[in-house]
Amino acid sequence: MRVAALAGGIGAGKFLRGLARAVPPHDVTVIVNTGDDVVMHGLRVCPDVDSVTYWLGDAFDRERGWGRRGDTFRANEELARFDAELAWFNLGDLDLATHLFRTDLLASGATLSEVTQRVTSRFGIDMRLLPMSDDPVTTRVSVVAEGEEVDLHFQEYWVRRRAQDEVKSVRYQGAASARPAPGVLVALREADLIVLCPSNPVASVAPILAVPGIREELEWRRDVVAGVSPIVGGRPLAGMADRLLPVAGVEVTAAGAAEFYSGLLGAWVIDDVDRGIAGRIERTGVRVAATDTVMTDDSKAETVARMALALVT
Amino acid sequence: MRVAALAGGIGAGKFLRGLARAVPPHDVTVIVNTGDDVVMHGLRVCPDVDSVTYWLGDAFDRERGWGRRGDTFRANEELARFDAELAWFNLGDLDLATHLFRTDLLASGATLSEVTQRVTSRFGIDMRLLPMSDDPVTTRVSVVAEGEEVDLHFQEYWVRRRAQDEVKSVRYQGAASARPAPGVLVALREADLIVLCPSNPVASVAPILAVPGIREELEWRRDVVAGVSPIVGGRPLAGMADRLLPVAGVEVTAAGAAEFYSGLLGAWVIDDVDRGIAGRIERTGVRVAATDTVMTDDSKAETVARMALALVT
Numbered sequence: 020m021r022v023a024a025l026a027g028g029i030g031a032g033k034f035l036r037g038l039a040r041a042v043p044p045h046d047v048t049v050i051v052n053t054g055d056d057v058v059m060h061g062l063r064v065c066p067d068v069d070s071v072t073y074w075l076g077d078a079f080d081r082e083r084g085w086g087r088r089g090d091t092f093r094a095n096e097e098l099a100r101f102d103a104e105l106a107w108f109n110l111g112d113l114d115l116a117t118h119l120f121r122t123d124l125l126a127s128g129a130t131l132s133e134v135t136q137r138v139t140s141r142f143g144i145d146m147r148l149l150p151m152s153d154d155p156v157t158t159r160v161s162v163v164a165e166g167e168e169v170d171l172h173f174q175e176y177w178v179r180r181r182a183q184d185e186v187k188s189v190r191y192q193g194a195a196s197a198r199p200a201p202g203v204l205v206a207l208r209e210a211d212l213i214v215l216c217p218s219n220p221v222a223s224v225a226p227i228l229a230v231p232g233i234r235e236e237l238e239w240r241r242d243v244v245a246g247v248s249p250i251v252g253g254r255p256l257a258g259m260a261d262r263l264l265p266v267a268g269v270e271v272t273a274a275g276a277a278e279f280y281s282g283l284l285g286a287w288v289i290d291d292v293d294r295g296i297a298g299r300i301e302r303t304g305v306r307v308a309a310t311d312t313v314m315t316d317d318s319k320a321e322t323v324a325r326m327a328l329a330l331v332t
Numbered sequence: 333m334r335v336a337a338l339a340g341g342i343g344a345g346k347f348l349r350g351l352a353r354a355v356p357p358h359d360v361t362v363i364v365n366t367g368d369d370v371v372m373h374g375l376r377v378c379p380d381v382d383s384v385t386y387w388l389g390d391a392f393d394r395e396r397g398w399g400r401r402g403d404t405f406r407a408n409e410e411l412a413r414f415d416a417e418l419a420w421f422n423l424g425d426l427d428l429a430t431h432l433f434r435t436d437l438l439a440s441g442a443t444l445s446e447v448t449q450r451v452t453s454r455f456g457i458d459m460r461l462l463p464m465s466d467d468p469v470t471t472r473v474s475v476v477a478e479g480e481e482v483d484l485h486f487q488e489y490w491v492r493r494r495a496q497d498e499v500k501s502v503r504y505q506g507a508a509s510a511r512p513a514p515g516v517l518v519a520l521r522e523a524d525l526i527v528l529c530p531s532n533p534v535a536s537v538a539p540i541l542a543v544p545g546i547r548e549e550l551e552w553r554r555d556v557v558a559g560v561s562p563i564v565g566g567r568p569l570a571g572m573a574d575r576l577l578p579v580a581g582v583e584v585t586a587a588g589a590a591e592f593y594s595g596l597l598g599a600w601v602i603d604d605v606d607r608g609i610a611g612r613i614e615r616t617g618v619r620v621a622a623t624d625t626v627m628t629d630d631s632k633a634e635t636v637a638r639m640a641l642a643l644v645t
Contacts, residue, residue: 061432062374062375091406094425095429096429097425098433100454102450105433105436112425115428116406119373119375119407120415137414141413
């Protein structure tokens with residue numbers, strides 16, 4: 020039973036912990052978004068890769084909702100004393116080590132895939148994590164700020180400005196010429212289940228689909244593609260997906276998120292509260308199942324994962 | 333009473349704290365070695381600039397002998413868990429903030445002089461600190477390691493390998509085409525006293541002298557140049573100057589260090605224990621005074637500074 024998962028950050032991390040209880044982790048390849056990677060004070064930060072790593076490596080902070088458990092913020096607090104404007108991206112001291120390690124290895128010629136392999140092995144992770152690409156792809160958001168259209172790095176929009184601006188458009192700079200990382204296309208081709216994790220469709224999954232070859236592979240294998248809705252009862256499970264789905268022209272519902280993946284989905288797992296719109300989704304040719312998708316612990320996540328499996332096998 | 337000081341790291345920091353008690357700090361320009369700057373895990377680290385900054389900014393750790401007081405090493409300890417080989421340069425968490433700040437500003441187009449001005453103002457320093465140059469100069473050491481000659485960055489030789497290799501030669505890569513930082517030559521030209529801090533002559537002061545124009549300015553103004561010997565009783569005051577003076581062809585004594593500065597020195601402050609060789613130095617045309625130069629506190633450092641002042645004014 021081979022599984023390939025397309026993943027963003029925290030929602031994906033929670034879900035994948037459940038998946039690790041449902042199938043042998045060694046059989047899972049996780050293809051992670053790198054569109055929101057950012058060079059911060061000279062360091063290469065990969066927020067989604069690191070979120071998934073910390074969740075799967077049992078190093079996540081479930082209470083805070085992001086970052087490493089037991090982390091401190093001495094360097095970043097001190098940086099704020101130099102210039103508060105610079106310190107908006109809250110880097111933890113332990114988290115910094117990941118970025119120092121990655122930046123060092125990349126500078127010495129390693130690919131992001133190679134670095135990711137070393138980081139995940141340090142955290143004892145059995146699943147195989149791959150960045151979607153070793154080439155740079157940057158999610159950029161065009162927003163209206165004080166009456167003017169401004170082009171921002173996704174993190175500036177998302178973290179620094181707390182997603183408060185009106186968004187005109189989102190683009191994935193560099194995606195058209197990026198190549199899938201080694202192993203990505205094979206993993207998709209050979210998977211018995213391809214799962215779209217409950218991540219932000221526009222910010223986390225779309226950048227992966229924008230890398231040439233990946234969307235085509237999912238269209239081709241649509242029958243084994245199952246997604247988990249990141250929208251529950253018309254609101255995001257976590258994060259701020261509601262800010263971006265309308266820009267993509269779909270409504271902020273489990274049906275709207277499914278529509279975003281139109282042409283790629285064989286099956287769609289929705290929350291119990293959304294049973295009422297299951298029929299609407301099914302009429303688009305997508306198999307639907309409902310369960311409690313609010314993954315407050317690993318056993319709940321396992322139930323969600325088993326439901327996705329059941330829908331395609 | 334305008335003073336210009338040529339400075340390395342810790343020895344200079346101690347001395348300059350004394351100088352700040354002897355003359356108005358606003359009248360002092362400190363020209364700091366940047367030859368041992370290093371890009372560490374993507375971050376621009378300026379060990380000597382930072383040492384002087386932490387000492388003058390009252391943020392130094394006198395007990396540990398380097399770095400910031402009250403610092404922790406969480407990021408670096410965690411980095412060692414990724415790869416112990418990478419973590420040889422011990423970056424403190426608070427210290428990291430300086431490097432993050434500097435790297436960020438340099439990437440946004442600021443010069444090292446501008447960054448240094450902002451760092452020193454954050455630490456409330458009244459003296460003006462200037463890097464010797466805004467252009468890259470790198471001290472490289474050719475050593476014999478396991479029978480082979482290897483070319484190392486100064487920090488690799490000094491910190492990583494603890495200065496244990498036999499040194500064949502030292503060079504200051506990039507110095508020939510480097511320009512003195514804005515303000516350096518004017519400060520030297522207008523100074524009533526030019527002081528060579530008790531820093532490592534080969535590792536700390538020679539790189540400054542290697543920047544075109546600086547040595548010439550000192551030769552020209554030799555009468556007002558006073559140095560403080562970094563060698564006391566045939567051993568370095570601090571650090572490992574004894575490893576490098578022989579490479580420069582001089583003996584490891586207060587007289588040898590003075591000889592290293594041959595042609596530049598008007599006066600030389602030595603330790604009481606070296607009174608016996610004062611005559612030898614005086615015969616080279618250098619005025620000599622002796623005092624207790626082991627600066628265990630600021631008032632002792634003040635005495636040393638006043639002695640240097642007395643020798644040229």
